[in-house]
Each structure stands twice: as structure tokens, then as C-alpha cells.
Amino acid sequence: MIKQILPAILLTLLLTVLLGLGYPLAMTGIAGTLFPTQAHGSLIERNGRVVGSALIGQGFDRPDYFHPRPSATTGADPADATKTVPAPYNASNSMGSNASPSSKAYIEATQALVDQLKAENPDARIPVPVDLVTASGSGLDPHISPAAVEYQLPRVAKARHVAEAELRALVAGHTEGRVLGILGEARINVLKLNVVLDERWPRAK
Amino acid sequence: MNAAGILQIVIFFAVVTAGAIPLGAYMARVYTGEKTWLDPVLGPIERLVYKICLIKPDQEQHWTVYAFSALVFSVIGLLLMYAVMRLQALLPLNPAEMAAVAPDLAFNTAVSFTTNTNWQNYGGESTMAYLTQMLGMTVKNFTSAATGMAVLVALVRGFARKQAKTVGNFYVDSIRSILYVLLPLAVVVTLALVWQGMPQNLDAYAEATTLEGARQVIAQGPVASQVAIKHLGTNGGGFFNANSAHPFENPTALTNLIEMAGQLLISAGLVFAFGRMIGDRKQARALYIAMALMLATGIGFAYWAEAGGNPRVQAMGVDIASTDTAPGGNMEGKEVRFGIANSAMFAAVTTGTSTGAVNSMHDSFMPLGGMVPMVNMMLGEVIFGGVGAGLHGMIVFVIVAVFIAGLMVGRTPEYLGKKMEAREVKLAVLCILIFPLSILGFGALAMVLPVGLASIAAPGPHGLSEVLYAYTSATGNNGSAFGGLSGNTLFYNTTLAAAMLIGRFLIIVPTLAIAGSLAAKRIVPPSAGTFPTHGSLFIGLLIAVIVVIGGLTFFPVLALGPIVEHFALTAGTLF
Numbered sequence: 001m002i003k004q005i006l007p008a009i010l011l012t013l014l015l016t017v018l019l020g021l022g023y024p025l026a027m028t029g030i031a032g033t034l035f036p037t038q039a040h041g042s043l044i045e046r047n048g049r050v051v052g053s054a055l056i057g058q059g060f061d062r063p064d065y066f067h068p069r070p071s072a073t074t075g076a077d078p079a080d081a082t083k084t085v086p087a088p089y090n091a092s093n094s095m096g097s098n099a100s101p102s103s104k105a106y107i108e109a110t111q112a113l114v115d116q117l118k119a120e121n122p123d124a125r126i127p128v129p130v131d132l133v134t135a136s137g138s139g140l141d142p143h144i145s146p147a148a149v150e151y152q153l154p155r156v157a158k159a160r161h162v163a164e165a166e167l168r169a170l171v172a173g174h175t176e177g178r179v180l181g182i183l184g185e186a187r188i189n190v191l192k193l194n195v196v197l198d199e200r201w202p203r204a205k
Numbered sequence: 206m207n208a209a210g211i212l213q214i215v216i217f218f219a220v221v222t223a224g225a226i227p228l229g230a231y232m233a234r235v236y237t238g239e240k241t242w243l244d245p246v247l248g249p250i251e252r253l254v255y256k257i258c259l260i261k262p263d264q265e266q267h268w269t270v271y272a273f274s275a276l277v278f279s280v281i282g283l284l285l286m287y288a289v290m291r292l293q294a295l296l297p298l299n300p301a302e303m304a305a306v307a308p309d310l311a312f313n314t315a316v317s318f319t320t321n322t323n324w325q326n327y328g329g330e331s332t333m334a335y336l337t338q339m340l341g342m343t344v345k346n347f348t349s350a351a352t353g354m355a356v357l358v359a360l361v362r363g364f365a366r367k368q369a370k371t372v373g374n375f376y377v378d379s380i381r382s383i384l385y386v387l388l389p390l391a392v393v394v395t396l397a398l399v400w401q402g403m404p405q406n407l408d409a410y411a412e413a414t415t416l417e418g419a420r421q422v423i424a425q426g427p428v429a430s431q432v433a434i435k436h437l438g439t440n441g442g443g444f445f446n447a448n449s450a451h452p453f454e455n456p457t458a459l460t461n462l463i464e465m466a467g468q469l470l471i472s473a474g475l476v477f478a479f480g481r482m483i484g485d486r487k488q489a490r491a492l493y494i495a496m497a498l499m500l501a502t503g504i505g506f507a508y509w510a511e512a513g514g515n516p517r518v519q520a521m522g523v524d525i526a527s528t529d530t531a532p533g534g535n536m537e538g539k540e541v542r543f544g545i546a547n548s549a550m551f552a553a554v555t556t557g558t559s560t561g562a563v564n565s566m567h568d569s570f571m572p573l574g575g576m577v578p579m580v581n582m583m584l585g586e587v588i589f590g591g592v593g594a595g596l597h598g599m600i601v602f603v604i605v606a607v608f609i610a611g612l613m614v615g616r617t618p619e620y621l622g623k624k625m626e627a628r629e630v631k632l633a634v635l636c637i638l639i640f641p642l643s644i645l646g647f648g649a650l651a652m653v654l655p656v657g658l659a660s661i662a663a664p665g666p667h668g669l670s671e672v673l674y675a676y677t678s679a680t681g682n683n684g685s686a687f688g689g690l691s692g693n694t695l696f697y698n699t700t701l702a703a704a705m706l707i708g709r710f711l712i713i714v715p716t717l718a719i720a721g722s723l724a725a726k727r728i729v730p731p732s733a734g735t736f737p738t739h740g741s742l743f744i745g746l747l748i749a750v751i752v753v754i755g756g757l758t759f760f761p762v763l764a765l766g767p768i769v770e771h772f773a774l775t776a777g778t779l780f
Contacts, residue, residue, distance in 0.1 A: 004270065007376055008278040010258040012285055012348075015383070019347050020340035023388070027395045027430040031405040034396065039405045041425050041453070043413070050413045053423050055402055055452040058415045065416065069541070091423040092301075092410055093331050094447035096538040096566035098689035100663035102770050104779040106537075107517045114521045127524040130514065134536040137450030137548075137565045143541040147524070147531035183213060184458025185532050185544035194416055 044191065052191050057142040059089040060194060063120070064159035064203065066144070066152050068190045069131055070113060072097035073139035089140060097135040110134070123154035143187035146175050160201045170200065206512045207527050210546030214504055217462065217550060218497065221469045228470060229477025229489075235385045236358045236378065237482060247384050254380055265371035268721025271359055272714050274375035275352055279319050279710075282348055286341040287315040290333075299334035300409040301424075306332065313698035318345035320709035321353055321440055321591055323561055323684035324675075324701060326693040328446030330424035335407055342442055343431045347391075350438030350471075351382035353593030356713050357475060360597050361482050363723035364621045372720045386471065387437060394433035394467055401463075402456035403429040428453055436467035439591040441561030441684045449551070449564040450540055461547055461564060468560045472589040475596050483621055487739035492599055495744045499588045499751070500557045503577045507549035510574035511535050516775065535574070538566030549574065552685075556581035557588030558595065561684025568663070568671065568687035572774060575687070576767035579674055582681040584755040585640055591682060597716050603738070604633040604719070606750040610736045610743075620738060622728040629722055632715040641758040643680040643707045647700050648673050648762070656696040662689030665780025666773070670766040675701060680708035 031039045042054040052058050057068045073095055075087030087093070099106040113133040118124075129147040149171050157164045174193050178184050234241050255262050266274065290306040293299060306314065310326055317324045318341065329338065355378035362372050399405050404425050411423040428444045432454055435442060449455040449464055473493065480489025512534040514525035527533035532544035539548045548565035555562050556578035567575050581588055587599040603620060608630045611618030618625040651657030651672045661668040671687040678685055679701045686692070692701065737743060773780075 004274055005277050005281075007258045007260045008274065008281050011254075011260070011278065011376060011380070012281045014254060014257055015348060016285065016340055016344050019383070019388070020344040023391070024339045024343055024427045024430040027392070027399075028405050028407060028427055031396060031399040031429060035399045038399050038402045039429075040408060041404045041406070041411055041423060042402055043411055043423075050411060052413045052415055052421060053411070055456050056421075056423055057452075058413075058417075058421055059419060060417060062417060089421065091421050093328060094424075094445050094451045095328070096447065096450065096569065096688065098566050098568040098662065098687070099537060100665075100667035100689065100780075101515050101517075101535065101537065101569060101571050102667055102774045102778075102780055103664055107779055110518055111521055114523060127522055129531045130518065130523050130525050130533055130536045131531070131541050133518070133521075133523055135538065136536075137538045137540050137563070138445075138447035138452060140447070140452055141540050141542075142452055145531045145541055147528070150530070178209070179458040182209070182216065183462060184542050184547060186530060187541045191416070198416065 044195065046195065051195070054189065054192060055142055056091050057089055057140045058191055060190065063155055065194045065197065066149060066156055066190050069141050069144060070133065070135040071139040072135040091140055094138045094140055096137040096139060099135070121152055121155045123158070124151045125154065126151055142189050142191060144190055146186050146188060149188050149193070156197070160197065162201055170196065206508055210508060210512070210527070213546050214508070214550055217465060218501070220462065220466050221473055224466065224470050225473035226477055228474035230481060232386060232474055232478040233481035235381050236478065241385060243385055243389065251380060251384055254384075258376070260376045262374060262377045264374060266374050267370060268359065268372050268717045268724070271372055271375045272717040275356065275713060276710065278348070278375070278379070279352060282345060283315045283319040286318060286345055287311050289337050289341045290314060293334040293337045296334065296336050298336035298339070298407060300407070301334070303332060303334045309695050309698040310693055313702045316702040316705050317684065318342055318440070318442060319349055320682050320705045321349035321438070321559065321594065322679060322682040322705045322709070323435070323440045323442030324679055324686065324692070324705065325442055325684070326698060329443055330426070330445050335426050338431055338444060339427060343434060346431065346434040346438045346440040346442070347383050347387055348379070350387060350434070350440065350592045351379040353591050354382040354386070354471075354475070355379045355593065356716060357593035357597045359717055360600060360720040361479050363720035364483050364623060366724045367726070367728045369724040372717070372724050387434060390437050390470075391430070391433045394437060394463060395429045397463055398429040398433060398460055401460045403432060403460065404453055405429040432464070433467070435562060436464045436560065437471060439468055439472060439558045439560040441555060443562065449562045450566065452540075455564055458542055458547065461543055461551065464562065465551055465554050468554055468558045468562070469589050471592045472558055472595045475593060479596060485621065485739075488621065491739045491744050492596070492603070495747050496587070496589050496599070498744070499584070499748060500553060503553040503557060503581050503588070504550050507553050507570070507574050507577040508546055510571045510577070511549045512545045513571065515571065517779070535569070535571050538569035540565065552578050553581060555685055556683055557590070559586040559591035559681060559683045561678060563685050566688055567674070567685060568689045572667070572767040572771035575670065576763060578685060579670070579677055579763070579767070580755070582677045582683050583640070583644070583759045584751050585637065586681045586683060587751065594682065598636070598712070601633045601636045601716065601719070602751050603747060604629055605637065606743070606747045607736060607738065609750060610746060614736065616734055619729060619735060622731065623723050623726050624729060629719050632719045635715050636712050637754060639707060639711045640680060643704050644673070644676045645762065647676045647704050650700070651676070654696070656694065660691040660694055660697060662691070666766050666770040667780065670770070673762060673766055676704050679704035682708050
């Protein structure tokens with residue numbers, strides 16, 4: 001009996017050191033040397049300050065920015081730490097809505113999002129794209145579809161006092177196609193686009 | 206559904222098959238002890254491991270000793286992982302200052318990772334210290350995968366050997382699985398993932414000030430090294446709460462392809478390794494075709510259901526057409542970079558294999574779309590299935606299929622020259638019956654107890670789906686979830702852990718008993734009366750057996766869950 005159990009104990013300890021420390025630490029060292037930016041979270045700095053990560057979405061409410069998708073992430077309630085409250089784009093607590101497609105509450109909430117979008121974008125020329133009224137799986141989706149940008153474009157152009165055609169040309173340059181022309185979907189990184197907006201047409205203070 | 210989506214599905218199957226055939230040839234050499242090109246590097250390490258751990262690699266084990274070793278190795282790992290979670294607040298590498306994990310949650314999690322399930326009643330970035338993710342999750346991802354691979358190899362030896370008393374050495378099979386297969390692949394995949402943007406660091410969570418001036422704390426960690434093995438080992442436990450939907454855990458469509466292919470690669474490769482080890486590659490090809498057909502059907506069905514979108518959302522004037530500039534369909538719980546095709550495909554792959562990683566929230570799938578992952582799991586996790594576990598589950602179904610064929614023609618059934626007698630068929634049926642017993646038993650319990658009902662988030666039939674999905678996922682050792690269910694309660698932590706243990710060990714032990722019983726038999730040469738098991742007739746029979754057993758058992762409860770929800774939603778009823 002002991003003869004069978006002892007190897008199991010020794011092997012567990014040895015593998016814990018080898019695979020639990022050796023492997024991840026070696027990978028951290030090698031990855032950090034080969035791909036330093038990615039390994040540390042693809043952080044974006046502006047004027048020496050971290051403004052976010054190229055891979056992580058963040059909230060935008062102002063009309064002169066493009067808005068991201070709805071986010072269902074939550075955070076601790078400041079008034080009562082045992083409870084959670086909605087905290088969109090909380091990048092230390094990723095989650096989707098897990099809403100049921102047949103629930104009355106979900107359909108009503110989606111209707112409210114549609115109404116709000118229509119009110120914010122009275123000049124939109126295309127129907128509401130589905131990604132703008134559905135919460136992403138992570139709550140941190142950094143992208144929206146080209147249609148979702150086009151939907152918001154008249155609003156942003158107006159708020160930035162630029163011609164729509166000029167803005168559309170800028171957006172086209174920031175649209176990422178399918179990977180290798182085949183994989184995934186066309187998309188635009190909202191944070192990167194908004195950073196460029198601020199550079200091209202700085203807001204009047 | 207569109208051409209671009211279908212093309213991506215075809216490419217995926219091509220990539221997996223192209224990788225699995227050479228990997229299968231390589232793994233066959235690993236398990237038969239032949240020389241491989243990695244021997245010069247890994248041979249000395251392997252011998253050192255045997256020496257340190259007092260393992261005698263030449264000493265073969267009777268199936269009972271093999272099973273005992275697998276159980277002891279699992280239990281010791283489980284205890285160590287539990288201890289690490291309970292003590293993490295006192296240990297280093299905890300920059301986010303995570304507190305000790307509560308006892309019931311730590312128990313559930315330790316069981317979950319030991320059984321290759323990786324069901325998670327916690328969010329990684331809000332619960333686990335970096336050291337816990339490394340010593341606990343990452344290590345278990347390797348060892349639980351290796352255990353499944355070892356059990357399969359023992360079963361295959363049962364077919365390959367004649368009148369033998371032993372089925373191999375559990376420790377040798379596990380160690381060789383880790384050193385020669387899992388670890389080298391994990392190193393390569395880790396670096397590919399980091400190149401594509403996945404973090405791999407021990408930094409504190411990053412603090413950012415957003416363009417609008419808000420504070421955003423961005424979770425970090427040694428993500429890639431864990432995610433690589435999470436897929437290769439069909440484990441599926443996310444580093445982050447949102448799993449592979451999180452942009453750090455699956456940054457691009459290319460990582461998505463790597464993660465999906467990674468889940469299938471070893472399971473599919475083992476089918477080909479099986480063919481080589483029994484010296485009849487046509488048999489392996491038949492099993493591969495049966496698995497691929499079932500997987501493709503599931504992918505197609507889920508893609509169709511999700512691309513159709515939610516009729517109530519469409520009625521609001523929302524555009525749900527899939528085009529080159531919009532993903533369309535039902536995008537609730539899905540990411541733009543993956544769209545519909547890659548989300549539906551991932552859902553079918555992660556539940557056909559027993560991985561359970563998710564790149565979209567299954568709870569928000571359309572009723573019939575969400576039924577696909579559920580059915581994949583209910584069929585016994587044999588559509589490629591977990592590494593090792595999938596194929597040994599499939600062979601159990603093969604035994605039942607040849608038994609039924611034998612009944613029809615009135616001959617003693619045989620498979621690969623071994624006569625299937627009362628003992629093997631009884632053990633096979635035992636493996637199959639454990640599934641509905643656990644899923645429907647625990648599910649029924651949860652649906653009548655107030656503590657079970659209290660955790661349900663969705664009203665109406667979708668609520669039943671949440672509970673049904675949970676016990677199916679736990680028993681199938683899958684680990685994906687309808688995430689609306691609040692699983693972190695004493696009731697669910699305990700009952701789900703029980704379901705995971707049942708689904709793992711009450712299948713491993715009878716499977717190894719079959720292995721031992723087969724190894725002791727003679728090999729009968731095929732005769733004119735032997736039912737051929739490599740042709741399309743057999744593939745059809747095998748699929749029919751799997752679907753009929755799964756269908757008859759679970760159709761009633763599926764009718765009360767996703768099917769009635771689908772018809773209600775189509776008719777305009779909400780809950």
C-alpha cells in the first residue's frame with residue numbers, strides 16, 4: 001500500500017515545482033523578452049500616463065467619442081461591500097449579462113437601449129446594428145463593428161465639427177478586416193479610434 | 206449564415222485533421238516506448254523523475270493497481286490544491302491581496318480541476334492569487350489531462366495484448382503524457398498566444414485613467430501559460446471570469462483558432478494513435494469519421510440558431526443580418542472579433558470535447574443554440590471528448606454497438622479480435638448509465654429543493670435549462686456553464702462536486718476493469734461472421750446507438766427546457 005502511495009506523493013510535489021513554478025516562470029521570462037508589450041497587457045500610454053489597454057474596452061459616454069458596446073460587468077457596492085452594483089467596463093471583474101433570450105426583463109432592457117441609441121443618434125442613416133444593443137461576453141469587448149461606427153458617425157462628426165466624409169475616411173483607416181482575410185469579423189477598436197480623434201481634432205477647452 | 210462563416214468551419218476541420226494525424230503517430234511511439242526525436246532532451250529528465258519519485262518504470266501493474274494509483278494520485282493532488290487555495294493569503298505572488306478561498310468553494314474548485322472538469326463557481330481575477338493559479342490550476346490542468354490519457358492507453362493495451370495480466374504502469378503513462386506531449390505543446394502554444402497579445406506577467410493589476418477620466422483597474426497575470434494547457438488538456442478553466450471571451454484570454458481570431466484546434470488536437474490525435482497501437486488504422490478512421498460527423502452537425506445547428514437572431518430584438522428594428530460590416534445574429538454575450546460563426550463553433554467544440562472553455566455566454570444563446578452544447582455533453586462527452594477520456598468513452602459505446610449488432614445476427618459480439626462477453630458489456634452499460642443517473646438525479650433534487658431553486662436566474666423554462674446544464678456539465682466533466690445560475694452556494698458547491706467525482710471516477714474504474722478483462726483474453730482471428738467495424742455501416746450504427754441512448758434518456762427533459770422555450774419565444778411568449 002505505502003509502496004503505491006509514496007510515488008504519488010513524491011510525483012505530486014515534483015510536478016508542482018516543475019509545472020507550477022518552473023513552467024510559468026520560464027514562460028514569463030521568455031515571453032517578456034520576446035514580446036514585452038503584449039506580455040504586460042498591451043497598455044496604451046498618452047503623455048506618460050496609462051490610459052488603458054489596446055485589448056480592453058473602456059466606457060465612453062460623451063457625444064464626441066464613439067461609444068462601445070453595452071457592458072454587464074459589476075463592482076462592489078461602495079455602500080455595502082457584500083453587494084454588487086453595475087460597473088460597466090470593470091476590467092478586474094469580467095462577465096456577460098447571462099440574460100435569457102426569452103426573459104421579459106431582457107427584452108425590455110434591450111428596448112430601452114434601442115430607444116436611448118435612437119435618441120442619441122437622431123441623424124443615423126442605417127438601422128441599429130445588433131452589437132450596439134447587446135452586452136458582450138466579457139463586458140470588456142474592445143471592438144465594435146464597422147456598421148456600429150457608421151451608425152454613430154453623424155453624431156461624432158457634429159460634436160467634433162468635422163465633415164462626415166473626413167471622419168469616415170479616418171475611420172476607414174482604422175478598420176481591421178478579418179485576420180488573414182478569412183478569420184473572425186471586421187471590427188474597429190473603440191479606444192484606439194477615440195485616441196486618434198483627440199489627436200486629430202482636440203476638443204476646445 | 207454566410208460563406209465566410211462556413212469557410213472558417215471548413216478551415217478549422219482541415220487544421221485539426223492535418224495536425225492530429227502526425228501527432229497521433231508521435232503519441233503512438235510515446236506510449237509504446239519507442240524512440241522519439243525528443244528523447245535526447247527529455248529522456249534524462251524522465252529517468253530523473255522516476256528516480257526521485259521511486260517509480261520503477263519496468264514494473265507493470267494489474268488493472269486494479271493501475272486504478273488505485275490513478276485514484277491516489279488524484280486525491281493527493283486534490284488535497285494539495287485545496288490547501289493552496291485555503292492558504293493563499295499567507296503565500297507570496299499575491300499582488301491583488303486575495304483572501305483565503307471559502308472551504309466549500311475551495312473543495313468544489315479542487316474537485317473540479319482534479320476531475321478535468323474546471324467548473325468555476327468563482328471569477329479568477331477577483332478570487333485567485335497568481336500563485337494559486339500557477340500551483341493549483343496550471344498544475345492540475347497538466348495532471349488531470351495526463352490521468353485521462355493514461356487510462357485510455359491502458360484500455361488500448363487491453364485490446365492490443367493477449368492473455369496478459371497487466372495493462373501498463375500508471376505513473377509511466379502519466380509522466381510520459383506530460384513530458385512528451387503536453388509540456389512541449391504547451392510551450393509552443395504559450396508563445397504563440399503571447400505574440401497575439403495574451404499577457405504573461407506577475408505584475409500588479411494595471412491602473413489606467415480612461416480618456417473620459419475614469420479609473421480602470423486592469424487585471425493581469427501569468428495568463429498565457431495557463432490558457433495554453435487549459436485548451437490542450439481539454440480542461441477549460443478560465444484565468445479570468447469571462448474565460449475565452451475575455452480579450453486577454455483570447456485576443457484575436459487567430460488565438461481563437463489556436464484555442465479551438467488546441468482542444469481537439471490531442472483527443473483527435475489519440476484516435477489515430479489508437480489505430481497504430483492496435484495495428485489497424487482503418488478502425489481509427491471509422492471512429493474519427495463518426496466523431497467528426499457528430500461535431501460538424503452540432504456546429505452547423507448552433508450556427509444556424511444563433512445566426513437567426515432573437516425575433517423579439519429584430520422586431521425592435523435592430524439589424525440582425527450578418528454582413529461584411531456587421532456580425533448580425535444573436536450577439537448577446539458574444540464578442541465582435543469572433544461574431545456568430547466562431548462563437549457557435551467554439552460552443553460546439555468546447556462541449557464536444559470536455560473542455561468547457563467558452564468564448565461567448567451560452568446562457569444567452571437562443572434556446573436551440575444553447576441546446577447544442579447541452580446535447581453534446583449529454584451524449585457522453587465522446588465527440589472527441591476529453592483527452593483520453595473521450596476516446597475511452599467512445600470505445601465503451603463501441604462495445605455496446607457491437608453488442609447490439611451481435612444480438613441482431615445472433616453471434617457473440619467481438620471488437621478488434623476480442624470477444625465481448627457478459628462482463629465487458631455489463632461494465633460498459635454501467636459507464637453509460639452513470640450519466641443520466643447523476644444528471645437527472647441531481648437535477649431533479651435541485652428543482653424541488655428551495656436551496657436549488659434560489660440560485661436560478663432565468664424565469665420560465667430557461668431556468669430549468671440552467672440547472673440541467675450545470676449537472677450535465679459537471680457529470681460530463683466539461684465545466685462550461687449557463688452562467689446565470691449562482692453556483693457558489695453550499696448546495697451547488699457540494700452537489701456539483703459530487704457529480705464531478707461520479708462522472709470521473711465511476712467511469713475510470715469500470716473502464717480500467719474492461720481493460721484488465723480484455724488484456725487477459727485471447728485474440729480471435731476474424732472470420733466470415735465477424736461484423737466489420739471500419740465501414741460506413743458501422744459508423745452509422747455507432748452514431749445511432751449514441752444518439753438513441755442520449756435521445757431516449759434526455760429528450761423529455763430537453764422538451765421541458767430549451768425546446769418549449771423555443772416554441773414559446775417564436776409564438777411571442779416571454780417569461
